[in-house]
Amino acid sequence: MxxxxxxxxxxxxxxxxxxxxxxxxxxxxxxxxxxxxxxxxxxxxxxxxxxxxxxxxxxxxxxxxxxxxxxxxxxxxxxxxxxxxxxxxxxxxxxxxxxxxxxxxxxxxxxxxxxxxxxxxxxxxAVYGLPEVNREQIKQARLIACPGCYPTAVQLGFLPLLEASVVDANGLVADVKSGVSGAGRKAEISSLMSEAGESFKAYAVAGHRHLPEIRQGLARVAGNAVGLTFVPHLTPMIRGIHATLYARLHGRAADLQALFEERYREERFVDVLPAGSHADTRNVRGSNRCQIAVHQPQGGDTVVVLSVIDNLVKGASGQAVQNMNLMFGLAEAAGLETVALYP
Amino acid sequence: MxxxxxxxxxxxxxxxxxxxxxxxxxxxxxxxxxxxxxxxxxxxxxxxxxxxxxxxxxxxxxxxxxxxxxxxxxxxxxxxxxxxxxxxxxxxxxxxxxxxxxxxxxxxxxxxxxxxxxxxxxxxxAVYGLPEVNREQIKQARLIACPGCYPTAVQLGFLPLLEASVVDANGLVADVKSGVSGAGRKAEISSLMSEAGESFKAYAVAGHRHLPEIRQGLARVAGNAVGLTFVPHLTPMIRGIHATLYARLHGRAADLQALFEERYREERFVDVLPAGSHADTRNVRGSNRCQIAVHQPQGGDTVVVLSVIDNLVKGASGQAVQNMNLMFGLAEAAGLETVALYP
Amino acid sequence: MxxxxxxxxxxxxxxxxxxxxxxxxxxxxxxxxxxxxxxxxxxxxxxxxxxxxxxxxxxxxxxxxxxxxxxxxxxxxxxxxxxxxxxxxxxxxxxxxxxxxxxxxxxxxxxxxxxxxxxxxxxxxAVYGLPEVNREQIKQARLIACPGCYPTAVQLGFLPLLEASVVDANGLVADVKSGVSGAGRKAEISSLMSEAGESFKAYAVAGHRHLPEIRQGLARVAGNAVGLTFVPHLTPMIRGIHATLYARLHGRAADLQALFEERYREERFVDVLPAGSHADTRNVRGSNRCQIAVHQPQGGDTVVVLSVIDNLVKGASGQAVQNMNLMFGLAEAAGLETVALYP
Amino acid sequence: MxxxxxxxxxxxxxxxxxxxxxxxxxxxxxxxxxxxxxxxxxxxxxxxxxxxxxxxxxxxxxxxxxxxxxxxxxxxxxxxxxxxxxxxxxxxxxxxxxxxxxxxxxxxxxxxxxxxxxxxxxxxxAVYGLPEVNREQIKQARLIACPGCYPTAVQLGFLPLLEASVVDANGLVADVKSGVSGAGRKAEISSLMSEAGESFKAYAVAGHRHLPEIRQGLARVAGNAVGLTFVPHLTPMIRGIHATLYARLHGRAADLQALFEERYREERFVDVLPAGSHADTRNVRGSNRCQIAVHQPQGGDTVVVLSVIDNLVKGASGQAVQNMNLMFGLAEAAGLETVALYP
Missing domain, CATH: 3.40.50.720 (NAD(P)-binding Rossmann-like Domain)
Structure with a gap:
């Protein structure tokens, strides 16, 4: 043990x-x-x-x-x-x-x-603990820097597009919504139910600490610095992150659905939903899974990616255990086999 | 009477x-x-x-x-x-x-x-009943087409930018979040509290009925067709719409705060928040007001506008009464003087 | 002014x-x-x-x-x-x-x-500022002690029964549920949305500060000390108190519906619902009204009273203004004419 | 298998x-x-x-x-x-x-x-599938009638008191609060988030279908018909039942804490909380556990029991699996070892 x-x-x-x-x-x-x-x-x-x-x-x-x-x-x-x-x-x-x-x-x-x-x-x-990118280094690591919750959802959503170089990496937009548990268990007025309940707001539009982390991760994949606008929002629910990602396609492009499915085919904790789906945070609540849907509205040149995680699981503690499993040579999913708590 | x-x-x-x-x-x-x-x-x-x-x-x-x-x-x-x-x-x-x-x-x-x-x-x-654009025609009208809830929040947020031609009208993004009352009082599984509560999702990414309405309104202002990606989301709260709007500035541009304040200085029901603010739907709950904040993150070329309304008031019934007041020569704010219900 | x-x-x-x-x-x-x-x-x-x-x-x-x-x-x-x-x-x-x-x-x-x-x-x-009991003294008062939120809902629900001496005053039970705004705008862990949301609990079962206040008020009406068990609960909503009150009838008793309607006929801010109704806190949200329903399940000897208020209005600030109106000889409802915010 | x-x-x-x-x-x-x-x-x-x-x-x-x-x-x-x-x-x-x-x-x-x-x-x-009462019959049964959600929470809370005959079985009160998933996945107006969210109400005060089931179960234990007032309430959360139970003690009685701990010492899925505790539905969310706290406010003759379950687990599907395990000779907790999802 x-x-x-x-x-x-x-x-x-x-x-x-x-x-x-x-x-x-x-x-x-x-x-x-x-x-x-x-x-x-x-x-x-x-x-x-x-x-x-x-x-x-x-x-x-x-x-x-x-x-x-x-x-x-x-x-x-x-x-x-x-x-x-x-x-x-x-x-x-x-x-x-x-x-x-x-x-x-x-x-x-x-x-x-x-x-x-x-x-x-x-x-x-320190190895950045995003197994879908750094699995081999994680296996050898002594010290893991687990990704932030926003960075996990955003990076997993943009990765296939940037790796395949099908979008303009200078005009990325990440509009991301988090449940209130992301603020932690701290006695702060802004996290009171009377303040955060039944309301919705953006925050830190001028610059959030997860911005440099996301930019660093995306740049590594893209091979170049990326241009990213990242706006986090506080959502009146406890768990869950929903990233809505926008990028401009270079051409009328590839089969995006196939691109995503191919990229994540072997990934136990990233689930690409069928074409035409929407991703709902409740379907990953309590589980270590990222669910992703990709859309190209009206066949235009904008791709919209929907990426959801439970911020406390794949966005934090579950991913940490996934890293531990890799570091100790255990089955990557050990202790993480759960079905989301719906409803 | x-x-x-x-x-x-x-x-x-x-x-x-x-x-x-x-x-x-x-x-x-x-x-x-x-x-x-x-x-x-x-x-x-x-x-x-x-x-x-x-x-x-x-x-x-x-x-x-x-x-x-x-x-x-x-x-x-x-x-x-x-x-x-x-x-x-x-x-x-x-x-x-x-x-x-x-x-x-x-x-x-x-x-x-x-x-x-x-x-x-x-x-x-029929006159499109957005008083901030069509006030004089509304006063003469027999028939008013009240704007949809999403179109109200999105148009009021983009208007100053498009009227002043400071942004690229071909790459607009409107990421908009609505409370569940927007779905109406209909017995539908997807609006049950067990389904919509404690969860967040995008819907109708392929195309929502408010898209042509918003495009029509923005095109009228811009003088040209606009390129708009519009993604609506369902938020676990009852009332409120929060539009997060993204546009690319032509240059490093004007004083955006002044632009918005100037545009809405005389408007009783559009309130431009001080520079650096965020807009919170709770602050307009039950009131006929749109509150707007404008940001230019890290001084870059992307402008981010936050625009909030109560979908049932400024997004529907309150705006309808505002139109009625105009049509009958009453004070525009008659019957609409209320302070938002906070908390 | x-x-x-x-x-x-x-x-x-x-x-x-x-x-x-x-x-x-x-x-x-x-x-x-x-x-x-x-x-x-x-x-x-x-x-x-x-x-x-x-x-x-x-x-x-x-x-x-x-x-x-x-x-x-x-x-x-x-x-x-x-x-x-x-x-x-x-x-x-x-x-x-x-x-x-x-x-x-x-x-x-x-x-x-x-x-x-x-x-x-x-x-x-100091005059206890419950106008439905002390209206005349309030008009003459210099100093008003506004009732607590729980005491307002509980006293208004029990009053007709105790004044008419139709129940055993020694075995009263008040099972009362409050929204989280009752805890005030204080930075406390227990009021965080992550703690109070999506959960329900009783608290202070051993003894809550509103217990002596309620007992004092009921005793004044009953003419004797009363035996009361009072259990407050925290409910995952922002505004509203719902008191469920239980008392044992002396006999198979009077027409309880008529008793309540008669008692509150002249009261602007207490509304006795039709027989068979249930009271819903949303119907008084933002308003200064107490809505009450009275039941005698299966015609037995237990009476169940449902009494709802908005804890911040009739349970606090609205009632305070009602008191002010009385003290200054204004219309009792001045400034308090609002319809609850539903939905 | x-x-x-x-x-x-x-x-x-x-x-x-x-x-x-x-x-x-x-x-x-x-x-x-x-x-x-x-x-x-x-x-x-x-x-x-x-x-x-x-x-x-x-x-x-x-x-x-x-x-x-x-x-x-x-x-x-x-x-x-x-x-x-x-x-x-x-x-x-x-x-x-x-x-x-x-x-x-x-x-x-x-x-x-x-x-x-x-x-x-x-x-x-048919054997009534409450293992804490009928374990041996369940093991032999071909047909199980799983208890309702309210009946599970109420019976587990009252059982020790009635088995030990320490309370007056004629004046029981069960004030019970349920999350909205108890209404099922049915398209009904009253279960919409806009109706059930941010509000609290009692319903079926005149008589709810679970009343005869609870009375039958309690009578079997008490050895006599019981007098029970049962008021169910709808709470703005998805999962969870909180039963607040009131009974009059015959004397100043026994050590209630010891009585409850003794009764449930061997029960894997009933957890008696330490003296002075309150029970919170979040602590059993997603788990098959009933948590119970017992109080005797101000040392008086009224006992207050707080009993919480997840209505979909111990109140339905989890208990059904617990029954299955017993019927097939498996470990009673097989498949049911989970920790509640908090927060």
Missing amino acids: IRAGIVGGTGYTGVELLRILVLHPQVDVSVVTSRADAGSRVDKLYPSLRGYCDLQFSPPELEYLQDCDVVFFATPNGTAMLMAEALLEHGIKVIDLSADFRIKDPAEWEKWYGMQHASPELIDE | IRAGIVGGTGYTGVELLRILVLHPQVDVSVVTSRADAGSRVDKLYPSLRGYCDLQFSPPELEYLQDCDVVFFATPNGTAMLMAEALLEHGIKVIDLSADFRIKDPAEWEKWYGMQHASPELIDE | IRAGIVGGTGYTGVELLRILVLHPQVDVSVVTSRADAGSRVDKLYPSLRGYCDLQFSPPELEYLQDCDVVFFATPNGTAMLMAEALLEHGIKVIDLSADFRIKDPAEWEKWYGMQHASPELIDE | IRAGIVGGTGYTGVELLRILVLHPQVDVSVVTSRADAGSRVDKLYPSLRGYCDLQFSPPELEYLQDCDVVFFATPNGTAMLMAEALLEHGIKVIDLSADFRIKDPAEWEKWYGMQHASPELIDE
Whole structure:
């Protein structure tokens, strides 16, 4: 059994890791940390876990983590970069769900995240944990930078188009809608149900932290910098991301449906819907799957891609476990075989 | 007092007309029709109206409407075109909230609405009821074609840009999100709370009936046909439309904030938010207002406009009353002075 | 014009007072205070008020309030009791929406609210602002203690039964459900949409602060102490309270429908629904109305009363304005004539 | 592998059976019927099942079912009673999720369900599928009548009190709140999101079909007829039932917490929360668990029990699978080991 530790177990990605890992056949969750709740039972905070998790929260200190085979960071940005090196030195693999190791250019990272990077020397080593792009490197990695939720949905939607060079990479538009759990389990006015319920808004139109991450990922695939307008929106639901992606085709182009199906034929967690379909976030709720539909409205030169994920699963904790499975040579889908909770 | 009739009083735009008109100081609602509910009290179906409306539903026949000064059609498409002529002949003004008279080209209408138009000779006379564009014609009109909900939000957002010719009119994108009341009060599986709640999806990506209406309106303003990709989405909330609009600037352009503020300075029901704002549908819930924010992310060549309305008010019944006020020489805001219901 | 001040203008009852008062024909809101937001525009925080309120928040100091005719306290518990005396000495009427003056026994108050009462000498003078019970005293009052939201719904539902002595006052059960806005605009984890959405729970079963207030009000009516079990619940919606009330009839009793209709015949803001009806919170959303239905299931000896209000209107700010109207000799419904926002 | 058939696969309990059974290690779903959708793929209607179910809907005829070991009826009331006998004669076990075999008195059944019972001779044989009461009979049964959703939550909450005879069985009150999926996947106005969202109401106060079922179950336990007032409510969420139960204690009584813990100590799917807890429907969402909290407010003589389930799992399809496991000698929890989906 793989001994797993979770640093930052009280947020939504932390409890979602627990939901998945306590039923994972090859994993034993041996430690969950929380500075604020150290000493109290995990299932007191999360009664959904009663009977599945007998642990108490530990303080987030190295001594409690050193018997782990792998440690997940489900922490705010800025924590993993302080602890990763020590863990790696102990031979412990690290999977970071925060943004600390996602951006290859430390200056760019520091600009968007507003702090100095504490371990820039690890950035190069970190593998960006999008298995549909980096599967082989992930298998060899010690340190994984899990993609953000928006970047996962957007990149999986644009990839086939950019790899096949069928669209103008300078005029991409990603209009993306997220449920409120994307804001995390933080006591903030803007996330109150009275504020976020029954309403819809865009936010961070001037620039969102996931923009450089998406641009970096798309540029790698396109072979060139891309021009991307990214507008995130807050949607009155708890889970789910729906990316609506727009690109201009070079010509009247290829068979887009075939292009997408071909690209993802072997991917267990990317499901290209039949031609003419729409993607609905409820159909991936609680599952590690990205569902994608591709359209060319009125046969024009604009392609519209609909890409949906559960932000807490394929957009965070599920993808983290998928990475862990690859790193430890397990079946890629181990612990991730679930059907979405519909309705 | 203006005697108003409402044909089709049992749907959401019908009851919303009642909500507004029963408190309108210069209007007396004298008849509300419903074929299915004829003979039963209006406030039995809608207890929110108890004490404000003593009417029973009448059958939707001319004889019950002939004492009206104005008749609103809050009916499915295809009804107003059958009755409008007779009402006009009786000297009764007609305000149609359905799509029957919105499209100037009958062939185009018939293609999108799947039926033959019953009174094509009235299409030319009908004035498109968007006061911010057609105020003077509305004042003279006998027959108003009220804009659709999506077209209202999209046109008000694009207008300043197209009038000033600062964007490329061939590559417009309108990514628009609507609450579920836009689907009307119809017993359909897809509108059940178990289906539409806690989920988000695009629909009709291949082509939505509001597309030709929006294209027609924008073309009139631009002076040319426009290239528009329009993707509607269903959002898990009851009221509200949020249009996120994308256009490519010709140059690095003008002061967009000033452009929008100038265009709408005299408009009572279009409110340009301060620079840097985001528009939130909750801030117009229940009110006849469109709130707009304009952005130019990272100073690039893409302009992003956020335009929000309440689909049942400025997107339907409130705008219909605004038209009525203009037609009868009343204060344009009569009966429409309300503050949005927040939270 | 009556000059009104609002202390604590940034919470939900504060902004709801503004929503009502800016359109009240005989009121001029002259000052709104907020310690945290002093100096910034009210409509910056609440864009729904743009065009209706040109004020900036003032600090919550006496000097800013002294030209008011009436001051509303929309503050957390413990604030009004510190300022009320000084305002009253200036001849300013005070309407407190918090709990400071609701409980006649200071020791009881201190037990439930966990602090010492700062002006116990005013408690006796304060009139409990439930117009359906205390209308005449309200008209003469200088200081009003507005009822809590739960107490309003529960008392209006039980009153006719207790006044007519048709039920056993020792075995009352009030199972009450509230929307999340009842928790106020406070940054608390438990009010996040991710926590409160799509879920339902009881809370404070051991004892809620509104219990002594309800017991006091019912005892006054019954002429004796009552035995009441009160269980509040949190419901995944923003506005609305639904009280389901249970009592045992002494005999097979009177015509309950007639009893309720008779009791509230003259009440503008209490609406007894026809026999056999159910009450739905949506039908009072945004309005100052309480709708009540009374049932005697299977003709047994248990009476079930359904009582619904909008917690922010009849349960708070609307009722406060109703009190103000009475205190200043205005029409009781002035500024409160609205139809609920349905759907 | 057990070959399972599902009659009525297009409703919510049908698709929920599929969600559970496609991952059940000892079950092979071999046929799913739907009259309306016969011939079309199951995963076309339910894209959440793509990759997990390759079946097409079959017509609901015996010939398609005869190779099954067990057939589940996820049909409207009145269907299972027409087909059960023929299936039993073929040696096929039958698990009915509808109400056809729940009420032992056919006259009572016919009164509440408004039709004649088609196979009254099977009613006696049918075992009421509440494992916490009837485990041994279930193991021997050919025909199971699965409890309704409300009856499951209410009976599990009252059982310990009635078995121990600590409360007055004549004055029970069950105030129960259900999410909208309880109404099924039917195109009805009252279940639209615009109607059921953001609102709360009681319904069927005069008498709900689950009342006789609950009374029958409680009477069996109490040894006598019980006096029960049952009021169901519709809550603006998709999944979940919260029962708030009230009973009068005979004396100041026993240790209620110990009573409940003792009663359910061996029950895998009933979880008694620690003293002082509240039960939250989100903590059982998607899981087959009932969580219960028991309170005695202010040490008085009223006991309040909070009992929550997911209406589609422990209240329907999960419990049906639990019954199947017992009937076939499998581990009772096979296929039902999931952690609730929180948030």
